[in-house]
Amino acid sequence: MIKTPLDDWISRKTGVQSGTLRRDAIEHYQLIQLRNTITLAKEKSNYYLKSLAAVDPNKIVSFDEFSKLPYTFPQDIKENPLNFVCISPNHIERIVSLQSSGTTGVPKRIFFTKEDQELTIDFFDYGMRNLVGPTDRVLILLPWESPGSVGDLLRIALERMNAYPIPYGPVSNTNEAIQAAVTYQANSIVGIPTQVLSMARHKNGDLLQGKIKSVLLSTDHVPNSISRAIEEKWDCKVFNHYGMTEMGLGGGVQCSARLGYHLREVDLYFEIINPETGEVLPEGELGEVVFTTLTRSGMPLIRYRTGDVSRFISGTCPCGSVLRSMEVVKGRVSGKKRLGKFDISVAELDEVLFSIENVLNYQCEIDERNGKDYLYVNIMKADFNNIDEDVVHHALQKILAVRNEVVKDRLKVVVNIDNQQFEGSNGTAKRQIIDNRKVKVHI
Numbered sequence: 001m002i003k004t005p006l007d008d009w010i011s012r013k014t015g016v017q018s019g020t021l022r023r024d025a026i027e028h029y030q031l032i033q034l035r036n037t038i039t040l041a042k043e044k045s046n047y048y049l050k051s052l053a054a055v056d057p058n059k060i061v062s063f064d065e066f067s068k069l070p071y072t073f074p075q076d077i078k079e080n081p082l083n084f085v086c087i088s089p090n091h092i093e094r095i096v097s098l099q100s101s102g103t104t105g106v107p108k109r110i111f112f113t114k115e116d117q118e119l120t121i122d123f124f125d126y127g128m129r130n131l132v133g134p135t136d137r138v139l140i141l142l143p144w145e146s147p148g149s150v151g152d153l154l155r156i157a158l159e160r161m162n163a164y165p166i167p168y169g170p171v172s173n174t175n176e177a178i179q180a181a182v183t184y185q186a187n188s189i190v191g192i193p194t195q196v197l198s199m200a201r202h203k204n205g206d207l208l209q210g211k212i213k214s215v216l217l218s219t220d221h222v223p224n225s226i227s228r229a230i231e232e233k234w235d236c237k238v239f240n241h242y243g244m245t246e247m248g249l250g251g252g253v254q255c256s257a258r259l260g261y262h263l264r265e266v267d268l269y270f271e272i273i274n275p276e277t278g279e280v281l282p283e284g285e286l287g288e289v290v291f292t293t294l295t296r297s298g299m300p301l302i303r304y305r306t307g308d309v310s311r312f313i314s315g316t317c318p319c320g321s322v323l324r325s326m327e328v329v330k331g332r333v334s335g336k337k338r339l340g341k342f343d344i345s346v347a348e349l350d351e352v353l354f355s356i357e358n359v360l361n362y363q364c365e366i367d368e369r370n371g372k373d374y375l376y377v378n379i380m381k382a383d384f385n386n387i388d389e390d391v392v393h394h395a396l397q398k399i400l401a402v403r404n405e406v407v408k409d410r411l412k413v414v415v416n417i418d419n420q421q422f423e424g425s426n427g428t429a430k431r432q433i434i435d436n437r438k439v440k441v442h443i
């Protein structure tokens with residue numbers, strides 16, 4: 001098994017001789033960078049000047065000390081993003097506006113300098129070496145047209161390692177994307193899970209069988225059922241990447257062992273916390289992912305709450321890396337809804353629904369009538385395929401909350417299958433359970 005190339009990358013960045021990197025060296029480096037980040041943020045950002053007023057960076061000599069610092073919430077950035085910027089506007093190279101799905105509020109704005117973008121390119125360069133090498137031809141199904149966009153930075157990274165990037169963009173016409181892969185002889189694909197799935201499940205998806213050797217799926221949450229379906233269809237290896245714009249796009253990527261993501265520890269410090277109490281959880285426990293930027297100059301973020309749920313994987317990865325691994329993200333802290341005694345989550349729905357042949361996407365709503373809950377499941381399929389409604393009902397019964405409430409006649413499941421593209425379904429919209437009940441119970 002090949003050790004993740006990120007070890008050598010981090011050795012180089014931390015000044016440790018290749019092959020001799022140890023955890024204590026990484027942690028020593030991270031503590032220095034945490035102090036530098038706090039110093040910079042306190043000096044230059046109006047937000048941290050106030051929130052960290054009582055903090056002396058020089059006293060942060062352990063991760064325990066660091067864990068006493070206050071959290072930064074997405075709402076804090078939304079309210080006044082400029083309060084976080086640590087550099088003059090002339091040095092801002094790119095501003096990304098993030099509109100959270102389902103809301104019409106003010107978007108979050110994230111600012112990057114040229115140096116910040118260079119850090120991302122460098123991570124992409126070494127991260128992509130987990131799945132591609134020189135001469136590989138990589139179809140990029142991410143936005144790439146504006147300078148500094150995720151696809152553009154990935155293109156530059158691939159060129160640096162002498163691979164051949166094929167920038168294409170998000171898929172709006174599945175067949176065209178397949179034909180592009182054929183025409184340009186792509187042997188690797190980077191894309192959004194449901195979009196790559198729709199290519200694999202397309203009637204022309206067979207054209208790529210045996211041609212694609214690796215796929216990188218890049219969002220916060222990649223269902224196993226989608227990875228499995230793509231691997232079986234094309235006989236390829238699917239790798240997961242974890243990242244969000246706030247992290248500087250990249251956060252971690254799977255190695256050849258394809259267990260957790262190895263984290264981008266040279267640029268980010270990760271914690272897993274109890275989302276209700278805010279306490280840092282012991283290694284291995286499931287909780288909310290929190291990160292702090294270690295090297296960002298434009299808009300450093302300290303203890304940023306991602307809302308994603310995961311855990312650290314204990315022990316050494318079979319690839320032999322000393323980097324920390326985080327389990328593949330299973331969903332969002334806010335992604336669960338109560339049905340009777342149990343919760344139902346997007347992650348559970350993903351696993352049972354995408355396991356059904358021909359399912360391309362779905363949306364879910366919960367309603368209430370005459371004291372009874374109704375679960376509406378709208379399934380999207382391609383127009384040339386069929387899905388048996390009974391198969392969907394049977395699959396949904398595998399979810400404990402659904403089974404329990406249906407048996408007790410307190411829940412009715414209504415399945416609708418069509419080939420209409422519902423809003424955002426072919427794009428980056430996150431799957432969610434919309435709860436229309438008057439009294440909502442959140443856990």
Ligand SMILES: [Zn+2]
Nearest residue numbers: 255317319321
């Ligand atoms: Zn590994």
